Amino acid sequence: MRTIRIEHVSKAYNGDRILDDLNLTIPSGQFFALLGPSGSGKTTLLRLIAGFETPDSGRIFIGDKDITQVPINERKVNTVFQQYALFPHMNVFDNVAYGLRVKGLPEKEIEQKVRKILSVVHLEKQMYKSIDQLSGGQKQRVALARAVVNEPDVLLLDEPLAALDLKLRERMLVELVALQDQLKTTFVYVTHDQTEALTVADTMAIMNSDGEIEQVGTPKEIYEFPKSTFVANFVGTTNLFKGTLIIEDEKTLIDVPHVGRFSVTCPTNQPWACNGCKVVLSVRPEKINISKEPLEGFANKLQGIVESIIYYGRSTQYNVRVANDTIVQVFEQNVEHVRTQVIDYEDSVYLYWQTASGVVLNK
């Protein structure tokens, strides 16, 4: 197995601590996304795995092998750079063949391998074109082919789609996932774009601005069951209510000053989830129902005035003021095919959600 283990790794630049005692395990053969805001140290972590940097302390393993001190060129790790870094003095073929040539493979074998990988990324026709004759998406594919032709244990991708437009990015994401399925190589994908990460990842890790790992899990776990307000806020959008936990015999409530009391599911075995503890309730906007008429069958209810409406096409966002300093965001799918909005500005509306839709977080 080629599991990557990062143990107690610290790294500082000019006295600035980027990573501090970081531990992370990246499972073998998975599409692993590393998601965090810019400046969170995710690129630094990638560069440590590639070998462009050495950690100040701690060790990095691939499988059972300690690679902390192994030179860049002896690691079975290849990188797809953000700006591609394709060699401008070589054509597509020579770029892809580079890794095989420096290893001294026979030219015949090189040609076979390069042709094969270029057909995988749909670039047979561009084989002898020079780099500046290629479009952004084609350059991206060359960079990908140049890396995977070496059959690495781990492929590192540093925001590889950042330079592409939206449509192309979506198509490349699908191709990347298909390629990973085919190769079964461990992909480590660094991005600050939560949609990309949620789309491609088998497992993802969320890093905060201090270079700490906040949570590791499947995209669904991360989105539906965030473990901190940072994760809840950074991945997707959410409504956060600060309040006090009230644990009674048969039910648990959260008391949010000036807004109301809501029924919640109490997290078990958490020292911070006690009767009278200060906690935060997170409710995703799409899990809230909005209605002008009172509805039955919901555990939690709020009343407010529609302050603004943002129409997205497939959904509409309502910003509803429920208290002086509290605005709740609600997403509603535009299921009905109508010309005018049923709910308008200044309308008085009811908001409803079920107990299970909220997540209680440590403040």
Added chain:
Amino acid sequence: MKQSLRASLKSEIPFFMVVPALVWQVLFFYLPLFFVIYISFTQQENNLFSAHTWENYATFFAWPFARVLLRSFSLAVGTSIICLLAGYPIAYYLARRAERWKNVLLFLLVLPFWTNMLVQVYAWFALLERVGFVNRMLSYVGWISTPLTLLNNSFAIYVVMVYYYLPFMVIPIYAVLEKLQDEYLQASRDLGATPIQTFWRVTLPLSMSGITTGFFLVFIPAFGEFVIPGFMGGHKYMYVGSLISYYYLVARNESMGAAFTVVSGVLLLVGAYMLYRLFVHFTPAERAS
């Protein structure tokens, strides 16, 4: 129509602003060049130029003149090659390793230009003469018992030629290496290349434009150089530059001087062009299908 005219005036430099430069160029470059070529086809008697003869040129189809041309050519090629071999590591160090000291070192590199060339050449006498600095240091350390002959030979010529022309090689190479993106080198290492493979396959090919510029910045003036080889070589041999100045200033035969100027100028152009083709051949170009 009016608008496009105004736009073109705004975007391009108006013609009248080019006129002074053009006049200067014609008066002080093309006209003198024309006179030199014209005079080279004349013969001189009592300070008068009689017209139209090939005779001056016929003189140069003789071995002694060819030897002078070859001597200058080999001095120029030799100086350029030594400057390249010595200058590339210096440029590499300045551009990619020096960091904090970069500006100080660059300043030191161009500092000699602030002094007159003759002063610099005389300073080398003090260093290289029999009781000069170098001989004294060597005998002080005990490496030699009798002073070495370091002056009036090709060693002295090459030392001072390389000393003087080195910055012309270093600066263009430095400029290219300075702009070379780290990502290319990282990508190369990442793909399994050792630092040495990375140098030969990425760094060197991507700095060929700087090498070509530097080579010709050294080669062309070195071909006409006669002060340094004259002084350091003890005036034993004629070079292209010294032969021309001999015709003009000593023999006072301007027709011969002009003719030899034209011959050496044409040979320099041909030689430089052939060397340039050689460089282009070794510069990796994008291979289109």
